[in-house]
Amino acid sequence: MTESSNKNLYAALRAGFPSDLKSVAVETDDGLLYSWDDLDRASAMIANLLDALGLEKGARIAVQVEKSVEAMMLYLATLRAGYVFLPLNTAYRQSEIEYFIGNAEPEVVVCSSANASWVGPLAQAAGTRHVFTLDDDRTGTLLDVAGQCSDQHTVAHAAEDDLAAILYTSGTTGRSKGAMLTHRNLQSNAEVLKDYWGWRTEPPHDVLIHALPIFHVHGLFVAIHGALISGSRMIWLNRFDPKRVVARLPEATVFMGVPTLYVRMLGEPALTREACRNMRLFISGSAPLLIETFNEWRERTGHTILERYGMSETAMLTSNPYHAVSGERRGGTVGFPLPGVQLRVRNDQGEACLADDIGHIEVDGPNVFAGYWRMPEKTQEEFTPDGYFKTGDVGLVDGLGYVTIVGRSKDLIISGGYNVYPAEVEACINEIAGVAESAIVGVPHSDFGEVGVAVVTAKSGAALDGDAILGELKERLANYKIPKRCFVVPELPRNAMGKVQKALLREEHKGLFSA
Ligand code: MLC
Ligand code: AMP
Numbered sequence: 001m002t003e004s005s006n007k008n009l010y011a012a013l014r015a016g017f018p019s020d021l022k023s024v025a026v027e028t029d030d031g032l033l034y035s036w037d038d039l040d041r042a043s044a045m046i047a048n049l050l051d052a053l054g055l056e057k058g059a060r061i062a063v064q065v066e067k068s069v070e071a072m073m074l075y076l077a078t079l080r081a082g083y084v085f086l087p088l089n090t091a092y093r094q095s096e097i098e099y100f101i102g103n104a105e106p107e108v109v110v111c112s113s114a115n116a117s118w119v120g121p122l123a124q125a126a127g128t129r130h131v132f133t134l135d136d137d138r139t140g141t142l143l144d145v146a147g148q149c150s151d152q153h154t155v156a157h158a159a160e161d162d163l164a165a166i167l168y169t170s171g172t173t174g175r176s177k178g179a180m181l182t183h184r185n186l187q188s189n190a191e192v193l194k195d196y197w198g199w200r201t202e203p204p205h206d207v208l209i210h211a212l213p214i215f216h217v218h219g220l221f222v223a224i225h226g227a228l229i230s231g232s233r234m235i236w237l238n239r240f241d242p243k244r245v246v247a248r249l250p251e252a253t254v255f256m257g258v259p260t261l262y263v264r265m266l267g268e269p270a271l272t273r274e275a276c277r278n279m280r281l282f283i284s285g286s287a288p289l290l291i292e293t294f295n296e297w298r299e300r301t302g303h304t305i306l307e308r309y310g311m312s313e314t315a316m317l318t319s320n321p322y323h324a325v326s327g328e329r330r331g332g333t334v335g336f337p338l339p340g341v342q343l344r345v346r347n348d349q350g351e352a353c354l355a356d357d358i359g360h361i362e363v364d365g366p367n368v369f370a371g372y373w374r375m376p377e378k379t380q381e382e383f384t385p386d387g388y389f390k391t392g393d394v395g396l397v398d399g400l401g402y403v404t405i406v407g408r409s410k411d412l413i414i415s416g417g418y419n420v421y422p423a424e425v426e427a428c429i430n431e432i433a434g435v436a437e438s439a440i441v442g443v444p445h446s447d448f449g450e451v452g453v454a455v456v457t458a459k460s461g462a463a464l465d466g467d468a469i470l471g472e473l474k475e476r477l478a479n480y481k482i483p484k485r486c487f488v489v490p491e492l493p494r495n496a497m498g499k500v501q502k503a504l505l506r507e508e509h510k511g512l513f514s515a
Pocket of ligand 1: 212213216217218219239240258260261285286287309310311312415416417418448451479480481
């Protein structure tokens with residue numbers, strides 16, 4: 001088999017490593033240095049561990065661990081061994097994890113040692129054969145066993161349509177769906193962004209501040225792939241801390257964040273033009289960047305944030321231009337479709353919209369996922385007959401080709417860059433004793449952009465307390481999904497068809513958290 005016939009994403013990332021493998025690839029904020037060679041050898045050791053387990057092709061490796069460089073190595077190891085990486089948000093609670101593990105049926109589960117007492121039995125009950133621990137202080141059974149393995153490993157052969165990762169993304173109705181991403185989906189996107197954003201592939205390479213979680217598209221794919229495939233060093237923060245990021249800016253050239261990160265950094269007096277003197281590029285995405293933040297950032301730092309748009313199902317779709325010759329970076333827009341991405345806007349009747357007309361955004365391209373894990377009907381529903389994926393986002397393309405997202409047809413709240421599906425939270429509230437029904441609406445929030453507010457009615461004779469409801473929810477749902485307020489009301493507003501009028505509730509509560 002020739003090298004080029006191997007479409008394994010790790011091989012493509014590895015090809016981008018600089019020639020000096022002893023140079024620093026990752027520097028943690030507390031001063032640990034990892035060379036490119038360390039990344040390659042440690043991921044080889046973990047890959048050898050996985051290979052020794054005798055897993056089937058396509059086996060899922062589910063991972064719920066705190067962010068660490070070793071967790072990234074586990075991701076790289078999974079790729080290079082040819083298995084499927086399934087990252088899980090550390091905020092997920094027991095019932096959420098139970099669902100993901102039951103649905104994905106991973107052969108391997110890696111969790112923190114603090115959670116092993118409940119994740120282990122739950123995984124074994126679901127048929128998982130191997131459970132390891134991994135902590136953010138370079139300990140855990142995964143590293144103990146991998147430490148015994150060889151640091152030489154031949155990258156497994158992968159066809160371009162082989163699965164590389166499954167990302168669970170909440171459904172508009174019902175439970176989360178696993179978006180299946182192939183080696184081709186991820187590699188094509190990484191290659192396109194390498195060029196589009198001008199990553200420096202020759203010395204002096206870029207230096208990326210990595211401060212995002214690594215269980216979603218943004219931190220796991222866009223940031224890590226971008227740095228690795230261009231041979232760029234990463235300054236690695238396990239948690240986002242605006243003070244620490246601003247303190248490290250003078251050493252960096254690239255930063256990526258969700259809008260909340262930019263809002264919080266603007267609260268730091270040390271954020272100045274001087275601090276940003278070596279920066280080349282600030283990128284924002286995952287949620288709408290307010291034009292106020294865009295403008296304030298430009299005034300304070302002299303840099304124009306580049307906003308881009310993507311999804312778990314598609315990785316990156318559009319981006320504002322990097323090079324001035326391609327156009328200006330326009331605040332409030334998400335830029336142009338990336339090379340290779342076909343993006344169209346259609347009205348409710350399925351007709352193409354004219355420039356500036358608002359409609360449903362549909363996309364196609366090598367980055368568009370292979371479907372939802374074990375949900376062929378759902379997959380079919382989300383694609384048009386001619387093969388375009390229905391993003392659920394509503395927007396327009398202007399006369400110059402800039403895409404603007406104006407809303408969503410899916411009932412979704414994006415809070416601090418995390419997605420919250422009202423249907424999931426409502427279902428959870430409705431199970432609480434005494435609750436008759438509930439509605440979750442998204443309202444503006446000065447820090448998180450948008451947050452959920454719950455409006456609940458009681459069954460006759462039941463006495464409910466909003467704070468007690470939130471307390472119960474915290475046991476069952478990831479913290480960012482918990483509504484920031486809960487109101488108990490005599491009844492929910494309904495229209496003539498009996499449908500809850502969420503727009504009225506949104507209007508009523510819109511001033512709760514705006515600055
Ligand atoms: C934390 N909290 C949130 C929240 N994050 N509430 C609403 N929305 C959020 N996103 C709440 C917690 O419940 C807790 O409440 C309190 O804030 C403190 O929790 P914390 O964990 O200490 O918060 P903090 O570390 O400050 O986290 C905030 C954050 C984090 C903005 C740094 O949310 C974050 O890293 N967001 C980035 C998400 C991301 O990477 N998205 C990319 C998705 S990919 P209490 O009441 O318990 O005190 C994607 C595709 C694409 O969308 O295009 O990129
Ligand atoms: P996820 O399911 O977490 O991948 O979230 C994807 C969704 O985030 C998209 O469908 C959009 O609604 C939203 N999104 C991502 N980037 C942007 C952006 N720059 N502006 C507005 N919305 C965005």
